Amino acid sequence: MSEEIQGTGAPEGVDPSFWRGLTQPRVSRRDVLRIAGLGAGTSIMMAGGGAAFASSLPNAKVGTKTWWAKQKLHHKLNFANWPLYIDVVGSKHPSLDHFTQTTGVKVNYIEAIQDDASFYSKIRPSLAAGQSTGYDLIVMTNNNPELGYLMDLGWLVPLDHSKMANFDKYAGPLVKSPSWDPGNKYSMAWQSGWTAVGYNSQVVKNPGDSIGILFSKKYKGQVGMLADPFELGCAGLLAIGVEPAKSTESDWAKAAKKLKQQKSDGIVVAYYDQSYIAHLKNGDVNVCQAYSGDIFQANLTSKFKKLKLLLPHEGAMLWTDNMAIPLYAQNPRDAMTLMDFFYSPQTQAVVEYYDDYVCPVPAAKQQLLHPTGWAVQALKKLAPEIGLPTSVTANSPLVFPDAAATKVTRPYYNFKNQAEINAWNGLFLPIVQGA
Amino acid sequence: MTEPRSRGGWGKRLAPYLLSLPAGLWLLLLFIVPLGAMLVMSLETCSPATGACVMTWHWGELPSVVSLYRAQFLTSFYFAAAATLADLVISFPIAYWIAFHGGRRKNFFLLMLLVPFFVSFIIRTIVWEFVLSNNGVVLHTLKNFHLLPHGFHVLGTGFAVVAGLAYNYLPFTALPLYVALERIDYRILEAAYDLYATRRAGFLRVILPLTVPGIFAAFLLTFIPAFGDYVNQEILGGTANTMVGTVVQNQFLVNLDYAGGASLSAVLLAISLVGIFLYARLLGSRTIEQYL
Incomplete structure (x- = not known):
């Protein structure tokens, strides 16, 4: 069963071509930049020394075979x-402790990232000045422009592809050579997740299966939306029946209109950051855009079993958080070692038992059901914290997507240049911060 | 023999400059330079990706942010004004009572006024968010007793934001008022009563005029920071009452548009400066510093 998942790449019952469409590159943002040269790239590359070509990027001589050979x-x-x-x-x-025991690498694990933009603005000055950010490994999401900025500006270390044994063997189709990083040149996924709809099942009795619930007057004054303009915009696009990845600027304008209407009708209470989950728990909102793992984690507390996740038939956005090594990192070899280490099914099983986001390693399911090696003890140790058997995580379609979940999964729009990002923000940010 | 004396003369002449040097440098490095950098940045064009800015003398940005975010400026103005007014009304009796009836325990009462503010600004505001949430202590209880309709909510309303602002800036109003009231010579009031002034007239014609500069200092010290505040709106506010401070914060941290954020800040600063200028004109030589 798990072999089949590894083999064909697609879960059972899913058309492999559909799966490829989700995960394979369409037009890489960087290709567009390269082709269009300064024309499209001006705004991004501005003051970057006109660095439109790979050879002049600051990481040109970094991450090559000879460079990696020197990294200890x-x-x-x-x-x-x-x-x-x-x-x-x-x-x-436990997973990091096991990593330290196995490799002798001591990990200073810092929960430093609250959102992509503000974290990027913190590391950007160091990178622009050619200095270490103080981090050897960072985790950036593909649904915001910042990961793209880091790649375009040559601010990431290209990975050592000779040291990705676990990744090559175990990485699932969703994260192998994804559209935002073809060939995994710079990144390996940490976790993925859906941005879908969370609701309070005590209040919402017949949620249906449509994203329209976020726009329903029935829940006037009870709906929360995400303040992230990219998440907000995608909800609007899905609601008007447009695939975000294939959308055009005129679609964006229509989606913005729909969202403005939702706001002026008094349906939305507030636009939240990560704090939405507290508001959903408190009952400040009963329906809210939500990240899949948060709802699963909330359900671990009996008081919040009432929270449910709905994957709308119009589509649920699948984002991926990606591990990457920022340029000028002091310990790139250690970072590289950790990245691949976390692609072993045992390690993923332990992380996933806690996280309950979409697992990048399909084979971790078997480990959750029948653990081997050190995972046996680690999972046992975690069990009282989680309070649910590992089989719940293993059989959750939200962790190891089933056919139904895969069918509604949608990728994000790949921005081609800064002008498009500005146009998007210009439409959706005013909704969040409107008076 | 004359040499040491002349050196002493030099020293004397230089002393005030040398003494003000640390403060002057502090002001220059940590206030004037960043302020200048912000004003310069407001005329630049910045790349969100690299953060690099190029001077483009983009004067148009200033009127454009005003027209774009007029509503948010107005919201900020109304909220800050409402919060300041509420603070004046609330803290005047407190300051009056401490100044005239505090007795030997004045300092203790002042400390009591300040104790909540030993906790970080953001944490206090977040605690209010928990207290006022729909299923929080207050609303949940009142709703259970059917004292409030089920759909009633406080969070996400303009009222919550104004209340949060008023709460957070209360000491900035109360302390200048206290200082002004404390300075009043009680014998003046006694003289007024001797001349058959009623308590009302004594208050209106003696105390109030003497506290006017304190009221204005309190007004500015409360209004200006409240005007640029975004924390209260972010945490307690909803969708329909964004303040301009939130927009500035979003420009910097969500949009990564430093130039836009700097332009908005420059406009905010200009508006605040106009306020101070009017203050100086209206109240003559009496300055804010007198009341700090």
């Missing part, structure tokens, strides 16, 4: 990740 383990690693994104027992992270 320093037995330390500064890892910046998002909050609540790795297994925790007490104040320890």
